[in-house]
Amino acid sequence: MEMQKLYLLVPLAPLIGAMIAGLFCRIIPRWVAHTATIAGVAVAFVASLIIFKDVQAGHTFNGTVYTWLTSGDYRFEVGFLIDTLTTTMMLVVTFVSLMVHIYTIGYMKEDPGYNRFFSYISLFTFSMLMLVMSNNFMQLFFGWEAVGLVSYLLIGFWYTRPTAIFANMKAFLVNRVGDFGFILGIGLILAHFGTLDYAEVFKKAPEFATATINIFGSADWSLMTVTCICLFIGAMGKSAQVPLHVWLPDSMEGPTPISALIHAATMVTAGIFMVARMSPLFELSTTALSFVIVIGAITALFMGFLGIIQNDIKRVVAYSTLSQLGYMTVALGASAYSVAIFHLMTHAFFKALLFLAAGSVIIGMHHDQDIRNMGGLRKYMPITWITSLIGSLALIGTPFMAGFYSKDSIIEVVALSSIPGSGFAYFAVMAGVFVTAFYSFRMYFLVFHGEERFGKAAHDDHHDHQGDHDDEETSHDHHHGLAPGQKPHETPWVVTLPLVLLAIPSVVIGYIAIGPMVFGDYFNGVIFIDHHAHPAMERFAEHFHGAAAMGIHSLTSLPFILALSGVVVSWFFYMKRPDIPAAIQRRFSAINTLLENKYYFDKFNDVVFAGGSRLLGKALWRGGDVAVIDGIIVNGSAKVVGWISSITRLFQTGYVYHYAFTMIIGVFVLMTLWINRA
Secondary structure (H helix, E strand, O other): OHHHHHHHHHHHHHHHHHHHHHHOOOOOOHHHHHHHHHHHHHHHHHHHHHHHHHHHOOOOEEEEEEEEEEEOOEEEEEEEEEOHHHHHHHHHHHHHHHHHHHHHHHHOOOOOOHHHHHHHHHHHHHHHHHHHHEOEHHHHHHHHHHHHHHHHHHHOOOOOOHHHHHHHHHHHHHHHHHHHHHHHHHHHHHHHHOOOEHHHHHHHHHHHOOOEEEOOOOOEEEHHHHHHHHHHHHHHHHOOOOOOOOHHHHHHHOOHHHHHHHHHHOOHHHHHHHHHHOHHHHOOOHHHHHHHHHHHHHHHHHHHHHHHOOOEHHHHHHHHHHHHHHHHHHHHHOOOHHHHHHHHHHHHHHHHHHHHHHHHHHHHOOOOOEHHHOOOHHHOOHHHHHHHHHHHHHHHOOOOOHHHHHHHHHHHHHHHOOOOOHHHHHHHHHHHHHHHHHHHHHHHHHHHOOOOOOOOOOOOOOOHHHOOOOOOOOOOOOOOOOOOOOOOOOOOHHHHHHHHHHHHHHHHHHHHHHHHHHHOOOOOOOOOOOOOOOOHHHHHHHHOOOHHHHHHHHOOOHHHHHHHHHHHHHHHHHHHOOHHHHHHHHHOHHHHHHHHOHHHHHHHHHHHHHHHHHHHHHHHHHHHHHHHHHHHHHHHHHHHHHHHHHHHHHHOOOOHHHHHHHHHHHHHHHHHHHHHHO
16 A cells, blocks of 8 residues: 555656646746756655565556546546556656756756746656556556647747747647557557456457458458557657657757657657557567568668758757667567667667757857857867767667667667568668767767867857747747857756766666566566567577677677777768768768758648648638538528518519409419318
8 A cells, every 4th residue: 555655656746846836837936946846756766766676576566546437338547557667667757857857957047937847847757657657548548648748838838939839739740640540549449358458458469369350341450450550650659750750850949958858768758668568469460560660660770861961969869869769669570579668768868868968068059059060069068078978879889888788689689580571670770870870970079079160150140940039038049159259168067967867877777787678587477479479589588698798799790890980980071071071962962952851751741731631621611611501501591582582572562452362362272272182
């Protein structure tokens, strides 16, 4: 009973903090807002640690906390499922969120919306915790929609900027597309399984392994395949997989702390977590897994290419998030759910670190985000420099760093997988290693090394991504870029402390966790794999001889050589011969244009979906509104009445003998009818 109260405390503590900061945001001083929300998230983190210890001792929990609605035989409940997968997610979410909360004190100190921002990020943490702790599909869907709603509020936080309003609407609409698929999947589960409780659904799942449904026409479709693909479409929206990835780079319009929170620990990892949680369902459909691995591979490779040409420091990191989410999705498709969660965890630390370091650079540069205006920041911002370097090394998979263990595990598993599409996926993740190393260190070298380029650029030209925001009241970036002769400066401790605390797990967590999480019995009874049909994980386990051996062996492996060559090439291009990338850009201008336009996904959506919707709307307006409703029903009925009236008017003369004549005719007609009937 005591533990159950602790379970409730984890999501409720951030919610209470959010309510204090949000409901009273106009009257409470700033220190009350940040103290309340940070205390709430800190309490949730400590409670998560205690629950983690309890689960490690073998005490799991699966139960209902509150029955929301009963409809016939169906029950819609709020309940918690506390096991190793949940506690892993709880620790990652609360820790990264706590770091972001502390960092925000420094980053948002000049912003008029300070209290409102703290309320939102605390509410975001509550939503994500409700999602990961759920034991049924209804609560999962509640958390799913709640993180979508709060992300909408956060991306459009500076609501006087047209670009921010456009970006948050885009995120909201693209997520609705994914969520439509997600709710169809949940609907299929409710219709066929008769319950929304995970445990019940997983228990009944094997009975439905060969079940088919008829969607349209005479073709029969596998129920599990259709359900899993529908659920995965939900994950494609939240976890930004091609083609539903278009919202994620634009979400950079929100303040930097929220970029770290959306991209590292919450929101984008929700889809990965959900598929891992649904492993008993996905294992019953090789077709669905094949779909997952191909989508993941396309995202991992092609979104990485876009990172190469970005000049906005936050967008480079955003595209690396897209690419890494592709890696996690590839792991899910190869039935390596534990590896996907392992990469999710390591990625949460080093990606939050990279985003917060980028934010630190932006503060030091007085809110200039263009990496072409930086250079040589190493000596001005030593803590930001060293933590950025650690984050970048972890991201590219440097041996013994956190990212190495999870990334190399994904590559190994895909190589051993026999699922259709795994050959293409192996090529994509392998090529992605070079691409990731190249664009990560391109950014690193341009920002921290080489000649100092700040103070030279004309800072009055607002870059297109900054938006035009002269409205002092809600603008955070009203002083834009360093003035000539001004030097960057290291940021205050509330900004650098989270960087240092995130850098530590970015180095060590992979080495510590790979044994138990990927090869041990950490996820026993939580993640289910049909080893007979999908033997990749079993084969991978045979090759593993400990974390140290894996690190040493990798020094001669292809991924390490590719990563190293990516770093060397970017160093040569941007430090020694900057004329070469410029020449390549000119020579391959068509490819450059394609990348600049992000493969024309936005243009396609604009023309086909938005344009199609407008055309359909116009046709319905012309045909339905103007022609049928106004033309026939409203005006038509008036015309009919007018026509009848005009005929009736002929008999309304005012002469008595006309009326007498009409009465006689009427009596005659009535008599005739009466006689005929008699």
